[in-house]
Amino acid sequence: MAQLVAWSARLENSLAQVLRLALGCLLVGMIALETTQVVLRYFFALGLPWARDISTITMMWLAWLGAPLLWLKGTHITVDFVPLPTDPRLRKLGRAFLQISMAVSATVLTYYALQAAGRYSTIELPSIPGGHAGLKYYPLVTGSALLFLFSVTALFRKD
Helix, strand or coil, rough: HHHHHHHHHHHHHHHHHHHHHHHHHHHHHHHHHHHHHHHHCCCCCCCCCCHHHHHHHHHHHHHHHHHHHHHCEEEEECCCCCCCCHHHHHHHHHHHHHHHHHHHHHHHHHHHHHHHHHHHHHEECCCCCEEHHHHHHHHHHHHHHHHHHHHHHHHHCCC
16 A cells, blocks of 8 residues: 555646646646737738637646646635644545545546547538647646546555
């Protein structure tokens, strides 16, 4: 069991570093793209026809890669509906219930996001050569799968 806990912690830390790097690159890229679009539009009366679709997809990736990272670190916005119990056993049970609930929800979300990505993959995005509308669902599939993974690994943490 100790090896599983150690392996889970290493996995979480590695994925968190990759997610931070990916989020930083996506954010810088999106800012550069939007800045370029504004400069071209207002100073040269030109525009990039694919910028809006790329920005939308980038924003989706930012949201759906950021959500699992926030869940992993416990820094997401929370609202306490029920006062936290003072008994450590009840707290641990409550956390386990929350992680299992998230894992089940993420599984369902991944399943339906995969179906939607498949259905929309036949619709072309004319502004992106070779692109299709299913691209907008790939961040959702990835993010919900990561939420599932982080929920399961959280069950093995010792906090």
